[in-house]
Amino acid sequence: MTFPVSISLPFDHIQYPDEFISMEAVTQICQTAEAAGFSAGCVTDHPVPGTRWLDNGGHYAQDPFVMLSLIAAVTTKLKLQTNILVLPYRNPFITARAVASLDVFSNGRVILGMGAGYLKAEYKALGVDFDARNDIMDEYIKAMKLAWTGEDFEFEGTGYSAPGNRMRPVPVQSPHPPLLVGGNSRRAIRRAVELGDAWHPFFASASVTATARTVSLAEEEDIDAALAYLHAHCEKIGRATPPEIILSSVFTIKPGYDPQEAIDIISGYRDKGTHGAGASVFVDSRPQWCDLAADFGERVLAKLD
Template identity: 90%
Template sequence: MSFPVSISLPFDHIDHPEEFISMEAVAEICRTAEAAGFSAGCVTDHPVPGSRWLDNGGHYAQDPFVMLSLIAAVTTKLRLHTNILVLPYRNPFITARSVATLDVFSGGRVILGMGAGYLKAEYKALGVDFDARNDLMDEYITAMKLAWTGEDFAFAGTGYSAPGNRMRPVPMQSPHPPLLVGGNSRRAIRRAVELGDAWHPFFAPAAVTATARTVSLAEEEDIDAALAYLHAHCEKVGRAQPPQIILSSVFTIKPGYSPQEAIDIICGYREKGTHGAGASIFVNSRAEWCELARDFGERVLPRLG
């Protein structure tokens, strides 16, 4: 089986609505990505980002569950990946309901990448305590897992309580879709070990991760230290099978890109024990996006084997 590579989808490029903001664009782009051999299509989550962040390199985002539902409707195999969903933004049972519905109606294609987020202005606009976000992450994962059992459950959370509730249908994937825990910090690594199916880090230099206000994982020694910490925490808590390591985008596909460079980078991470990675395409037209996706599917993906 070929090494899985997801692709970030361009439906956040609102500066080019005629190219990317339509159902025609969703159908053409997602079918192209699926035919090219990408394992999943990724969408992100910024319901109401702060204007200062937007004006300094940030980006808009469509609603992730609406977007993934549209993608599911025009594809048959492409997996539906949140990269990432900011979990504390929503009541966990609302999220659990959305995930289960999407998983059932898509035939079990959801991958739930999630993180604590980092935008104070967005947290404030949504009425969620920014400083409590890490504790909320842990709590919400626990709450969602209970809901996904399909059995009666009781759970007391922060500002809400389920005294005796039930959610059905449960996700098609059992016991639930893969839970990919995002974040580069040691707290995120511990969360991946204790509550997740995979760790979903962003391996990028400090100049890039500064925008996302996360720990830089670019240098060889930084990555090795993070992986060593993950395995040490598995041993500490008694997790026999470590979580998989599925990377966010590690390569940007641009006009004139080097297929061999992409292969070397992705295979280098694979040799470190990763189980999947992501790629991105940044162009201003739908036709060029699809052309590059097809090219990557012909010249790179089959050689990752």
């Protein structure tokens, strides 16, 4: 089986509306990504980001479930991945309903990458307690798993209560779509071990992770230490099979990129025991995006095994 590599989709690049903000763009870009052999198309989540963050390197985002629904409609095999959904932003049963609906109508193609987020201004605008976000996230994962059983359930949450409720239809994937727990911190690693199907870290330099306000995992020793901590926590709680390790983007595809460099980087992470990785294309035109994605499929993806 070919090593799975996802692709970040460019529908957040609102500065180029004629190139990326249309149904025509969704169709052409996603069908190109699918034909190239990418395993999943990824969208992110920032419903109302703060202006200071936006003006210092941040970015806008479309609604993730709207975008993934559009992508599902124009593809047949491409997985539909959030990378990431900020889980505490929404009531967990609203999220569980959206995920289940999308999984049913896409015939089981959802991958739920999720994290606790880091933008105080966005948390404040949404009326969610920033300081409690980690506890809220753990709670919400448990609530969603309960809803996805399709059986009657009761749940007492933070500011909400399910006194006797039921959600159907359940996701096609059983017991639910893969839950990829994002974040580089030890809290995130523990969450992946205790509640997730995979750990979804961001391996990047301190200068890059500073914008995302997360722990840097760039150096070999940092990565090895994080993996050791993951396995130690599995042993501590008695989890026999560790969560998979599915990386966010590890390679940026640019004009003139080196295919062998991409193969070496992705293969290096695979050899460390990871189960998937991601790539990104940063250009300002749709034809160039599609050309680079197709080229990457031919010269890199086809050579990964």
